[in-house]
Amino acid sequence: MESSHSDKTQQGNYFFLIFALLLLVLFTLELLSVVQTHIVNPWTYFLSKIGAAIILLFDDGVIAYQQVIQNTETGFAVAIAPGCNGIEAVIVLLAAILAYPATIKDKLLGISIGIIAIQLMNIVRIISLFYLGQYNETLFDWAHSYIWQALIMLDVLIVYLFWLRRINKSANA
Amino acid sequence: MHETSLLLFIVKVVVLFLLLLLLYYWASPYLLLFLAKGTESVLIELYPGFIESITLKNYQFEVVTFFEIANIKGAQLAFDINPLKYTYGFPLFVALTIASNSRWMDKLWYSLIAFFITLLFQIWGVGFDTIRHLLFEFNGAYAAYFDYADFTKNAISLASQLGFLIFPSLIPVILWGYFENQYVLTLVGVKK
Numbered sequence: 001m002e003s004s005h006s007d008k009t010q011q012g013n014y015f016f017l018i019f020a021l022l023l024l025v026l027f028t029l030e031l032l033s034v035v036q037t038h039i040v041n042p043w044t045y046f047l048s049k050i051g052a053a054i055i056l057l058f059d060d061g062v063i064a065y066q067q068v069i070q071n072t073e074t075g076f077a078v079a080i081a082p083g084c085n086g087i088e089a090v091i092v093l094l095a096a097i098l099a100y101p102a103t104i105k106d107k108l109l110g111i112s113i114g115i116i117a118i119q120l121m122n123i124v125r126i127i128s129l130f131y132l133g134q135y136n137e138t139l140f141d142w143a144h145s146y147i148w149q150a151l152i153m154l155d156v157l158i159v160y161l162f163w164l165r166r167i168n169k170s171a172n173a
Numbered sequence: 174m175h176e177t178s179l180l181l182f183i184v185k186v187v188v189l190f191l192l193l194l195l196l197y198y199w200a201s202p203y204l205l206l207f208l209a210k211g212t213e214s215v216l217i218e219l220y221p222g223f224i225e226s227i228t229l230k231n232y233q234f235e236v237v238t239f240f241e242i243a244n245i246k247g248a249q250l251a252f253d254i255n256p257l258k259y260t261y262g263f264p265l266f267v268a269l270t271i272a273s274n275s276r277w278m279d280k281l282w283y284s285l286i287a288f289f290i291t292l293l294f295q296i297w298g299v300g301f302d303t304i305r306h307l308l309f310e311f312n313g314a315y316a317a318y319f320d321y322a323d324f325t326k327n328a329i330s331l332a333s334q335l336g337f338l339i340f341p342s343l344i345p346v347i348l349w350g351y352f353e354n355q356y357v358l359t360l361v362g363v364k365k
Contacts, residue, residue, distance in 0.1 A: 027339065031331055083338045092343055146261035150190055153265075153342035158183055164361040165179070 015099050022095035030087060041067075044085045047119075051080075051126040069130055076134050078126070084144075086122035089152045090115055096160050102167050110163040114156070121155045179360055185272040193264035198232075198257065205229050205256050207292055212299045223318070224303070225249070232257065236303050240315055250315070252306055259298035259341050263291050266345035273353040283352040287345065294344050298336030305333040 029035055044067045052064030061072045070077035093114045097107050125148045133140040197204065206229060213227040225237045233253045240250040266287045270280045307315045308326060321329070350357055358364040 023339070027335065028331060031327075031334065082334075088338045092339065145255070145258050146194060147191070149342050150261060150265045151187065153346055154183060154186060154190075157346055158179070161179060161357075161360050168362045 011101075015101075018099035019095050022098055023092065026091045026095060027088070030091060040082070040085065040087060043087065044080050047085055047123065047126065048080050051123055051130070054123065055127060055130065069126070071130075071134065074134065078130050078133055080126060083149075084122075084126070086118050086152065089118045089122070089156050092153070093118065093156045093159060096156075097163065100164070100167075106163075106167055106170075110159070110166075114159040114163070117159050118152065118155055121152060125152065182272050182360065186268045189268035189271055190265050193268050194261060197261070197264040201232060201257065201260075202229065204263075205232075205234075205260065208256055208260065208295050208299060209234055211292060211296045212303070215296055215300055216303060220304075223307070227299075227303075229256070234299065236306070238307070238315075240307075240318070243314055250311070252310075254299055254302055254306075256295070256299060258337065259295045259302075260291070262294075262341040262345040263288060265342065266291065266348055269345065269349040270353065273349070273356040274359075275353060275356065279352075283348075287348045287352070290348060291344055294336070294340040297332070298340060301329060301333040301336050304329055 030040060048064045048067050048069050052062050052069050055062045055069070063070050063072055067080040068077050069080075094111060097110045097114065100107075102110075129140060129144055129148070132143050209227050209229050212234075213224070216224040216227070222239055225239050228235050228237075232255075234256050235251055235253055237249055237251045242248040242250050267284050270283050270287075273280075275283070304319075308319060308321070308329060309316070316326075355364065
């Protein structure tokens with residue numbers, strides 16, 4: 001009983017160590033200029049295009065260029081900055097899934113579904129901020145700086161908990 | 174525990190978080206004093222002669238330095254930092270804890286401990302943001318005072334980004350997972 005408890009503690013410590021290391025490595029990689037140029041910036045531009053395309057379905061008069069979505073009538077624009085492209089949230093999920101002992105197939109499934117879930121939520125964030133910014137600046141600041149930051153992390157948590165639940169189900173089956 | 178319970182838990186967390194964030198904002202003139210004093214002490218210790226004070230004014234930290242603004246004799250360089258960008262994680266932790274099934278007394282203790290642990294990461298965030306301001310803003314006018322190599326500058330930039338983009342939302346979730354680990358096990362179906 002005692003050794004099982006210490007085994008679990010050791011497993012927990014091991015998980016946390018790997019998680020923290022992966023987080024640091026992936027986050028450092030993200031900040032490298034070569035990664036910014038070839039992955040982060042193109043992804044951010046792509047996100048603004050997707051955001052604008054969705055907005056155009058119900059609201060014409062919107063354009064997207066580089067990381068900016070702009071209302072052509074009012075001139076109001078939002079720029080998707082670092083931290084708003086969902087990449088940091090993906091990095092946290094990636095580190096947590098990779099650090100957990102599971103099969104490669106389960107990890108790949110968790111990562112794929114997780115990236116989709118996070119980026120879908122992120123597009124909702126971008127569109128909501130685009131409209132909030134035109135409606136009320138204070139609300140925009142709150143939503144942008146605090147509320148959506150927490151909601152995206154909660155999204156990561158939900159995906160991770162569902163993934164762990166699935167892993168445990170298949171392990172018990 | 175069914176999937177619906179997990180979703181119900183998240184809905185509870187989101188509603189509680191929004192309410193607690195408002196409450197936190199209302200109480201922040203008092204709660205943020207710990208962060209202002211803590212960051213001020215650390216920076217004065219690490220950079221004596223650089224930082225004069227960090228004070229809370231209208232929900233913003235005013236950082237006053239000993240640097241003189243170029244071409245304005247006697248004018249000290251000062252700038253603002255928004256502390257709430259680093260501290261919204263504490264209400265998130267309390268929301269996660271209230272939505273879990275531990276005893277109320279335990280929730281209270283966990284929240285108190287989490288307040289001080291998150292405070293350390295908040296000091297990290299505001300501290301590195303202050304240094305980042307002096308190193309990279311104001312057209313680099315004050316960077317020479319630090320005499321840092323490129324590697325150190327990059328490390329400070331990384332630390333500042335971690336303190337702003339990752340720690341405020343991730344640390345509360347990690348702390349919640351640690352304190353409420355038995356509840357997490359029920360959420361993921363390991364425990365009934």
